[in-house]
Each structure stands twice: as C-alpha cells, then as structure tokens.
Amino acid sequence: MRLFFDDRQRAHAPTQELHNGGFTTYAEMPARVDAILAALGPVETPADRGEAAILAVHSPAYVTFLKDAARLWREAGRTGDAIPYAFPIRARRPLDLTRIDALIGAHSFDATTPITPDSWAASYGSAQSALAATQAVLAGDRAAFALCRPPGHHAGADYCGGYCHLNTAAIAAQAARDAGVARVAILDIDYHHGNGTQDIFYDRGDVFYASVHADPRTDYPFFWGHADETGDGDGRGATLNLPLPHGTTIDAFRTAQTTALDAIAAFDPGLLVVSFGADTWAGDPISHFALTTPDYAVLARDIAARGWPTAIVMEGGYAVDALGHNVDSFLRGF
Numbered sequence: 001m002r003l004f005f006d007d008r009q010r011a012h013a014p015t016q017e018l019h020n021g022g023f024t025t026y027a028e029m030p031a032r033v034d035a036i037l038a039a040l041g042p043v044e045t046p047a048d049r050g051e052a053a054i055l056a057v058h059s060p061a062y063v064t065f066l067k068d069a070a071r072l073w074r075e076a077g078r079t080g081d082a083i084p085y086a087f088p089i090r091a092r093r094p095l096d097l098t099r100i101d102a103l104i105g106a107h108s109f110d111a112t113t114p115i116t117p118d119s120w121a122a123s124y125g126s127a128q129s130a131l132a133a134t135q136a137v138l139a140g141d142r143a144a145f146a147l148c149r150p151p152g153h154h155a156g157a158d159y160c161g162g163y164c165h166l167n168t169a170a171i172a173a174q175a176a177r178d179a180g181v182a183r184v185a186i187l188d189i190d191y192h193h194g195n196g197t198q199d200i201f202y203d204r205g206d207v208f209y210a211s212v213h214a215d216p217r218t219d220y221p222f223f224w225g226h227a228d229e230t231g232d233g234d235g236r237g238a239t240l241n242l243p244l245p246h247g248t249t250i251d252a253f254r255t256a257q258t259t260a261l262d263a264i265a266a267f268d269p270g271l272l273v274v275s276f277g278a279d280t281w282a283g284d285p286i287s288h289f290a291l292t293t294p295d296y297a298v299l300a301r302d303i304a305a306r307g308w309p310t311a312i313v314m315e316g317g318y319a320v321d322a323l324g325h326n327v328d329s330f331l332r333g334f
C-alpha cells in the first residue's frame with residue numbers, strides 16, 4: 001500500500017489548547033507523525049495538485065482567511081497562536097468584517113483550534129496527501145494511506161474546529177466524484193463525530209457519510225452526530241450516525257461498523273474514503289473507548305472484505321507512544 005506524507009505537515013505546532021477551563025499542551029502535536037512514520041517506514045511525498053480540489057469543498061473566503069489569519073494576528077500586535085473567542089451563533093451571515101478576531105470567530109466553531117504561521121502550509125500538505133492517496137486508488141490501487149495531519153473531519157466548508165482546518169476526507173471524496181465516480185462513501189471511525197464531513201455532504205445524495213463515534217451527549221463535538229441526523233433534501237438517508245457509550249470495546253464497535261458497512265453496501269459506492277482515528281484506543285488521553293492494538297486489524301479486515309477501492313486518511317489518535325503501532329495494525333489488517 002502506498003503511503004503519503006508531506007513534510008510541510010509537521011510545522012503546524014500550536015503551543016497550547018483551551019481544555020477544561022485552562023490551557024494545556026496541544027494534543028495534536030507533530031510528534032504524532034514521528035510515531036507513525038517510525039512504525040510505517042518510508043513514505044512518498046505527494047505531488048502538488050494545487051488548490052482546485054480544496055476549493056471544490058471549501059469556500060474561497062475561508063481559504064483566504066486560512067492563508068491570512070496568522071499575518072493578521074501579528075499585525076494586530078499579538079504574539080502566540082491565533083485563537084477565537086466570539087462566535088456568530090445567532091446571526092451567521094456574510095458581513096464585511098476585517099478585524100482578525102471577527103474573522104477567526106466567523107470561521108471557527110470552537111476555541112481549541114489555534115492557527116499559527118505554519119498552519120496553512122501544513123493543512124495544504126495534508127490535503128495534498130489525501131489527494132495523492134485518492135489518485136492512487138482512482139488509478140487502480142486497491143488502497144492507499146494518507147498520513148493526514150492536521151486532521152480534517154471537524155472542518156466544514158467555511159469553518160475550522162477540533163484541530164482541523166481543511167477537510168481531507170471531504171476533499172478526497174469530492175475529488176473522486178469529480179474524477180467520475182458516481183457514488184462515494186465515507187466511513188468515519190475516529191472516536192469523535194466528523195461534524196465537518198457530515199455538514200459538507202448533508203444535503204447531497206452522491207456522497208454517503210457513516211460514522212461510529214462517542215455519543216455526542218457526552219462528548220465533543222456535542223452538537224452533531226446524534227442518531228436522528230440522517231441527511232436532508234437530496235441527502236435524506238445518506239448520513240448514518242452510530243453513537244456509542246464510554247467504555248466501548250471491540251465487540252460493540254465492530255457491530256456498529258458492520259451496520260455502517262451494510263448501509264454503505266446498499267449505497268453501492270465506487271470508492272470508499274475511511275476517516276481513521278486511533279483515538280478509540282484504550283489509553284488515549286482525551287477519549288473514552290477501550291480498543292486494543294490488535295482490534296484495529298480486525299476492523300480493517302472487515303472493511304477490506306467489502307472490496308471497495310479505499311483511500312484511508314488519518315484523523316485523530318493522541319497516545320503518541322502507541323499511535324504508530326495502532327496505525328500499523330490497521331494498515332496491516334487492511
């Protein structure tokens with residue numbers, strides 16, 4: 001299986017994140033990629049396919065904001081990472097705002113996704129890795145892996161959040177659509193619900209989104225991922241949410257994933273994108289499921305058995321010492 005990673009993805013390194021009322025070490029740290037690279041061995045640098053595939057998912061205003069945010073933050077006299085504090089929840093509409101604090105609030109849904117001078121290049125590289133894996137699968141490979149970092153599934157068409165800036169899974173799925181694949185499915189098995197991916201495709205019938213995740217009644221991102229969210233308009237029935245409780249082990253997780261795979265099979269996709277997170281591991285520092293390292297091979301075999309050409313993009317996983325082994329287990333299982 002070809003593996004893709006762009007070195008620019010490493011530089012994004014926020015110093016801290018807002019957590020439980022105080023600042024703590026940013027969990028989505030560059031050491032995550034070092035752990036994965038150490039386990040997987042050599043990777044390929046993705047070709048630079050430009051911005052078109054990014055702009056097929058994200059709004060031009062949002063992309064411009066991502067490129068400008070760190071500079072505007074500096075020009076406002078700030079040091080450190082750019083972090084929002086005011087959000088337009090009652091009146092989210094286009095306004096001609098220019099102050100960085102307004103822009104970053106308008107393009108964020110949480111205060112835990114800092115932007116640094118390296119964030120755009122890292123996110124751009126992450127998107128290129130996802131596109132390279134997709135291209136490999138479109139060209140005939142059975143499967144390919146993009147070591148995406150920053151992750152992507154919390155980012156919407158015009159907002160960031162949850163350590164995510166560009167939605168790599170959505171960019172991959174849309175690129176497959178634009179290459180002529182009529183129906184694309186996304187299976188999201190990160191611990192957290194992929195609210196951004198769901199939002200992007202919520203009213204579309206050509207991209208199916210299925211997610212197994214921690215129940216949003218107890219876990220981030222709280223406001224999406226409930227079982228009654230099933231899509232809208234043309235997308236009615238093309239979103240499937242399978243929330244699970246704290247303490248979930250492989251049996252219940254595997255059963256839910258099989259439910260998701262059966263629904264995807266009924267949709268009959270030409271290509272599958274897997275948003276893979278290893279934050280379902282028992283020792284993950286920010287999560288509450290209880291999967292083991294060998295369990296990832298079991299989940300991957302179940303996915304592979306369906307036979308769909310599959311692009312795998314990395315999402316979360318914050319137990320750095322175990323992360324490489326968990327990703328390796330998943331990819332070997334596949």
Ligand code: OKP
Pocket residue numbers: 017018019020112151154162163190191192193220277279315316317
């Ligand atoms: C990203 B991915 C506050 C708790 C919430 C955001 C979690 C983002 C997870 N520190 N932090 O889905 O793995």
Ligand code: ZN
Pocket residue numbers: 190191192277279315316317
């Ligand atoms: Zn996660």
